[in-house]
Amino acid sequence: MSAALDQFPAAAANPAASPRIDTPLIEIRDVRKEFGHVIALAGVSLTVRAGEVLCLLGDNGAGKSTLIKTLSGVHRPTSGSFMVDGKPAAFSGPRDALNAGIATVFQDLAMIPLMSVTRNFFMGREPTRGVWPFRRVDFKQCRDVTHAEMRRIGIDVRDPDQAVGTLSGGERQCVAIARAVYFGAKVLILDEPTSALGVAQTSMVLKYINLVKSRGLGVIFITHNVRHAYAVGDSFTVLNRGRTLGTYRKDEIAMDALQTLMAGGKELQDLSSELGGTV
């Protein structure tokens, strides 16, 4: 993976592109989410600002996906405050979040294998033309946009009408990312977007995150990979068992410390030295 990162020495510091706007795009405080007896989030706070990348780190089951599903309108928080643009937000579904400019790449990608790449790309946001009884989807525009956006992320979709089920896992992930980038007007949320990607595509995605940030969007980037996080992140929030362990700006924490924190302490370091430092 480090080969991919070496291509971005400057990715870390990007001072020109941080318009400091005082109202955060998203601010949540003490958010709890319970599923019956399961407490998935036990009081989480975080802030997303325009032109910043917030990395959300944490082990499996820490509650990262639950948290971003709350931000993207899939779950309603059990309690806690949730502000978008400084105003309290109560999304009744993912559509509300999308309308508020928050686009998400879910961990399961939210794609339909039997449908074409184009239909997936515009699912729920189809551009139309014509007047009402004859209003129809502008498939030509859909196809052109899909093709262009996919090429931009480095995938030449052979046929935008082919079913998503025929794409490889990585290609699918790229469709989902391209879709979210295209529709995310304010905030882009990526839940482990690089998990199925090869080296070239991973660096493309990291570049993308930088690009989106330089456009002035806020980004939440969930990953297990501290190197990836460190390459693009401005601040890091570590989750553990449904709680925030802390939020650090980049100049406040080193990569190793972040790794240790994320793994929840010493065990991983011990394991790592046992394995000869390969983890």
Add this chain to the structure above:
Amino acid sequence: MPHGRAGMSAARQNGAEAATLATPPAKAQDERLRRSSPFAALLRRPELGAIGGLVLVLVFFGITANSAMFTLNGLMTVLNPSAQLGIMGVAAALLMIGGEFDLSIGSMVAFAGLVLGVLMIQLHLPLLVAVLGTLVVAALVGAVNGQLVIRTRLPSFIVTLAFLFILRGLSLVGLKLATGGSTQMRGFHPLVEASSLAPFFSGNAFGGVFRFLAAHHVIESLPDGSPAAPGVPIAVVWFVLITALATWVLLRTKLGNWIFASGGDANAARNSGVPVDLVKTGLFMVTACSAALVAVLTVFDAGSTDAMRGLQKEFQAVIAAVIGGCLLTGGYGSAIGAFFGSIIFGIVSIGLTYTSFDSDWFQVFLGAMLLVAVIFNNGLRRRVTGER
């Protein structure tokens, strides 16, 4: 959705910027893409199986059936039952693509017949009001079906199976109450004939055209000069219009995309902003209304309604949709396929009477067709999704 637009234009504005990223050089043709002929694209269409089946069935009856079957009159005799089934078949296909079943539509035909009878014969409401009232009642039942399925998260198979019995029972009890003990209600004909709107729901369309063609010996005529086929049964006209509308909605509109998405993966669709529950409830209402329309057409045709009307039509409609290429798991299929599936159905059910075979072979034929279609569709899905 002003925000959606804003989002898109923002993305487009920044497009130029993004283009400065390493854009892979545009190749004229991806070397990994075998030139796909229109024929290969055709092989991926869901209605392929139904068209193949139609050809087979036509060949079979072309050889075995009396030539009277292939006259214009014979054609209309075949198309009428095809249409009566197909109106429901196309609606059932939409619902199946949306990921749900409705096994109550057969009973809904009887129940809608009862409602129509009460409104027209007992309450003396005008034809249009009675028909609209019947459709509204059906839509309500459909909405109840849909909401139950959505709220309980039970399979629609079970919920609508319950309504198969509930509606059939209500039709029996209701008819007996309304008529004082009979499970039949008669007396529609005079009321229908008295209405100026009757031509939309009963008799034949294009009678004038047929008479004109017969007079000029373009089509077969009886000795007295009138055409052998009096016109196109009105149910066939509805059938064609509904198929055309359903096809357009499915393939060209936002709603169509939402139907495919809801059936393909309801969760993914929901997370992408598709109002899945609304789409599904709407589809249940549409299928129920299609059954009510069939009730109106068949009751006006026969002049009476009967508690056993529509018996087993729910299964036949599902079979027509499956023969038409709908996957039982949802998310894939076509309205045109269901159209051809219903025509195959009509050809087989009527066609056997034109042959020397016992017409009870019909059910055997039906079961076999269903089996072949399901196996074929499974293969088709693998081809489309690249599943191995």
